Amino acid sequence: DIQMTQSPSSLSASVGDRVTITCRASQSITNYLVWYQQKPGKAPKLLIYAASSLQSGVPSRFSGSGSGTDFTLTISSLQPEDFATYHCQQSYRTPYTFGQGTKLEIK
């Protein structure tokens, strides 16, 4: 299985901050990387697919980059509704695997 490692596991930030979350794959997954946002008690919400393609309806302050084994999710200016847990997922091959999640909290 392809292992996905996110860092940090948790992060404290303030409204207006620029935040970057990293996801590393245990082998090359080219650009088959997906980012989700999950709020407590809710299902994950698709943010970005194919490493850098923004899902329709997702604010442009979210962006993704990377290829191969190293990927980043950047939120350019944090808004109150962005405090949540973020998950990466490799979609290169089955079994699809997820990172352990990064919890973004208000400082």
Place this chain on the structure above:
Amino acid sequence: QLQLQESGPGLVKPSETLSLTCTVAGDSISSSTYYWGWIRQPPGKGLEWIGSVYYSGSTYYNPSLKSRVTISIDTSKNQFSLKLSSVPAADTAVYFCARLHSNTWYFDYWGQGTLVTVSS
């Protein structure tokens, strides 16, 4: 607007079979563009892909669960289902159904999730 809804028992006894159904509204489950999948999340933990099914009935399972999992599809009812046999307490989780976009393989629509507790 596509909607997915999980249904099934919230409590299952150890060693029994967990059975869930996902009802899809707002689009045909027979679309050739999509697969349909199950993902679970134990309390306080990360996400785990269980398996996926195509409208033709083709299935793909996580090898870690493959011996216990069956996913099936009923196009006449616009539903797909999960059966997980011989469940231990460790199978306690929120179970989500979701639509899997083929080609780049991302889950774009999710059900709200249903908590299944394995306990006697």
